[in-house]
Amino acid sequence: MIKSTTIFLFTLLSFSLLITSCSKTTDEDKSLYEKVKSDAGFTFYKNNTTILQSSASSPHNAYFRMRYNSIAINAMTDNGKLPVGGSFPEGSLVVKELYDSPTGSLKLLAVMEKASQGSTGAGWKWAEYANDGKAAYSVAKKGEGCVSCHSTNSRDYNAVFNLFP
Numbered sequence: 001m002i003k004s005t006t007i008f009l010f011t012l013l014s015f016s017l018l019i020t021s022c023s024k025t026t027d028e029d030k031s032l033y034e035k036v037k038s039d040a041g042f043t044f045y046k047n048n049t050t051i052l053q054s055s056a057s058s059p060h061n062a063y064f065r066m067r068y069n070s071i072a073i074n075a076m077t078d079n080g081k082l083p084v085g086g087s088f089p090e091g092s093l094v095v096k097e098l099y100d101s102p103t104g105s106l107k108l109l110a111v112m113e114k115a116s117q118g119s120t121g122a123g124w125k126w127a128e129y130a131n132d133g134k135a136a137y138s139v140a141k142k143g144e145g146c147v148s149c150h151s152t153n154s155r156d157y158n159a160v161f162n163l164f165p
């Protein structure tokens, strides 16, 4: 009896630890979310607000649209894209709004912030946020699982430019 109670409590503890570690939203997550939660001050890719279908190689939701802050936009001098071999300046914010249908509501924000300080992977902070601002993917993970797939292009880890005209 004592033994099964101990096992039960231990299992409960392991589960609660697992759940808190998965859903942890850090201060870094919160401050980045504040910068990206509204589209005020952002410019949509090619000034187009249409929700597009994701590429076949994408693991993200089926539909998306892109917005960039002014620091990022100013570097996008190759017909509205970052030039091949170029790099975004510090403070650039790249926000991918994710949808499940072309007319549906926003599901997630996938975010990259060019940063030399803090939790970075390949010079970027990587995050995903639910609509309530909770981190679906925390900056603390330093782009683990994101960077390798995003490194298959020569436009500073940004995949959209080569895949979408």
Ligand code: HEC
Binding pocket: 053, 054, 055, 056, 057, 058, 059, 060, 064, 094, 095, 096, 110, 111, 112, 126, 127, 128, 137, 143, 144, 145, 146, 147, 149, 150, 157, 158, 159, 160, 161, 163
């Ligand atoms: C298997 C490959 C793959 C993985 C893994 C991946 N992405 Fe992406 N990502 C893409 C592709 C492809 C696009 C281009 C748009 C599309 O088709 O969805 C993209 C676009 C983006 C964009 C828009 C900027 C751009 O042009 O690249 C952001 C932001 C982003 N991903 C964030 C993330 C984050 C954060 C993670 C990790 C949690 C991640 N991605 C993991 C393939 C990947």
